[in-house]
Amino acid sequence: MRGALLELEGVERRFGGLKAVDGVTVSIARGEIIGLIGPNGAGKTTLINTITGVHPATAGRIVFEGRDITRLKPHVIAGLGLARTFQIVQPFPAMTVLENVTAGALFAGGAPTMKAAQEAAMERLEFTGLAAHASKPASTLTLAQRKRLELAKSLAMKPRLLMLDEVNAGLNSSEVDDALDIIRRIAASGVTILVVEHLMKVVLSVSQRIIVLHHGQLIAEGEPKAVLSSPAVIEAYLGSRYADRIAGGAG
């Protein structure tokens, strides 16, 4: 096994009495594409928020490239090379597409000057196919374009780990194919990727490994096909009666 890039040890995040993330221990290897799935409300987005420091862990430890980042502020974590996209896209609406991406290159991507940051941003826009829209205000983009803008922004941060939170939600199937192509190309450039996804098709087609969250707990981990056919996962998604029936039918 290759060296671990990100390690979570017993990570917990409480909101009042609710444990949104409950004792998650997992490690992500350098260069892998890993899928994170789970039913609605399983705590997937919260887990990403916890890793990125938006909602810091209330217990446990998060180690990124050998460095404990559990208590670090979001902007510091971003600067270390941990980027994420938002499920609900969060552009700076009044800025142009180029300016949006420039922000990522300038503040987390280590670009020394404004000019260098703009050049780096332009490269990312070409990579994601948004170059033609560079000077438009971000608020004028379509949903699919905004999702790609999120990608371009996080790529401009020169991430070592990229966490994609439902980048395909709300897209039609040809748009999904485009997005998948971009994800594969990002992976080919050596970036480790965590994909949070609802669409099984997407998860299966890109992930080398899958982890499953349910009620904030990690309930399964491993090779995609095997994980999806495990009873615990089926029960989490479809309820216990359905799981029994499948188990009964198989046995």
Added chain:
Amino acid sequence: MTRNVITTWIAFAVGIALCAVLPIFGGNYTLRLATTVAMYAVLAQSWNFIGGLAAYPSFATAAFFGLGAYISAVLQTKGVPLYWTWVLGGLGAALFAAFLGGAILHLRGHYFAIASLVVAEVLRELINTTPDLTGGGMGLNVPALKMSVGEQAQFFYHAMLALFAISLATAIFVHRGKSGFALQCIKQNEDAASILGVNAYAYKSLAFVLSAVFVGAAGGMYATWTRYIDPTDVFDVLLSVKPLVMVLLGGVGTLLGPVVGAFILLALEEVVWRNFLTMHAAALGVIIVALVLYLPNGLMSLVREIARRRGRA
């Protein structure tokens, strides 16, 4: 881009030089008005750092102004050289803003507005309770300068104009630089900005300190200029509100908006105040209401809009 930068600085130098020379021909009354415009422009330009660029509705201007005025005035009574008292007034206000920012910049929206508003009240009360040092509620007399009336009028105008030039130069640097860009990001979506690596707290603190330092120095100059200050005068809530009105008049977050707003506000004050002596606060109120309802982006936006339409036609 480089040519653009050079043009900006040439325009800046010519503009300030013209401002420095012209009012001298107008006599002492014109100079007094010009000094007030320069002071207003300093306050507005300063507020624009935190209120315009970062969109944090600060009402702390009066606190910084009063603090700077008192630091400078007390030092003047102790015999500290005049220029140093102004510098220390500015630095004192900046230092205070740095500490205050640590306490209240994590608040957003209304909470930040209130917290910043209350600061001036607390400082005013503090002054009231330290009569030995500050004269308390009775106010404080500041030693007079050894100059003729005409010399003084010119001196204060040029001092205030110099302060304005420094604040404008700082604004130009900030607007064009990394910090201005960071503040734009924070203004539009602070959480998303942090995720992109923007140290929101550091940049907000910078903006807050910048909104204090020149105001504090202006307070010091004001104390020397009027030769007498008291807590009700220099911590007046209108000092916190006028900068906001000027920036709204001129255009939020723009470079020249604050200056334009300062001119217009003073012009309105001179006309309206003189004709409606007992109703001047109400007149200001009507202006504010009309502005908010009809011109929320300021007169500069109106000018740009007209220019754009002309360009198209």
Added chain:
Amino acid sequence: MIYLQLLANGIVLGGLYAAIAAGFSLVWGVLNVINILHGSFIVLGSYIAFFLYAYAGLHPFLAIVPAGIVLFALGWALQTVFINRVVTAPVLITLTLTFGLDLVLNNAMLVAFTADYRKVNLATPLPALELGSVFIPGDKLAAMVLAVALTYGLYRLLGDSNVGRAIVAVRMDREAASLMGVEVKQINAITFGIGALMAGAAGALLSIIYPISPINSTLFLGKAFVVCVLGGLGSVPGALVGGLALGLLESLGGYALGPEHSVTLSFSLLLLLLFVRPSGLLGRRGYE
């Protein structure tokens, strides 16, 4: 026992503060508008009570009704004509608008009534209440009881009436309320009107306790701020808790440090509280 007396003073003060703040808190919580006019509304209520007593002999406790009606109408009109147009705009805009309106109203009162302090001197004051060593002036006690009753009335109105439920719905989610058929703009105007009504009624009660002058408006506004931050936004019980907390603090703190420091004390407390617990003593997350 001086402390029992201070405690009693604090509770009386606290009840009055609750009424001062309840309407302010309602407007802030539901409309997300900081109503700078609130202090002037209170003063206007006091003037109405003062003139009705001086010229018609109407007792200030009864003047709650006309003062409330006048202020409701004024508040309703201001919201309909001005504030509704920018009610969804950023904080800076709505705050500035109510500040501008306040400059006009306060200045108008200064011109009409002058800055001179006036006071209602009741011809037949109620007898004072004496419990052992504790002494409470009867009219002050009655004003406090009425103030708490008014606050409780607002609480019941929000909980039990159709209008109240619509107001609460708008507070929870403006868009959802609108989709469910609530006339949001009309509810905004009624909410602002009720906020003004509460201010006017509180002003009528205060007319027998505080000197009346337009200059006092910022004092009342400051109290309303502090109470809201202490108790949390938009909740009537919060206003009561915050009011009592402030009343006790001013009474005990004023005794310990000297009465001239009570304002500094309450504002310093406000800053401290905003620093450590911006959601208020009751811990309800405030609107942004």
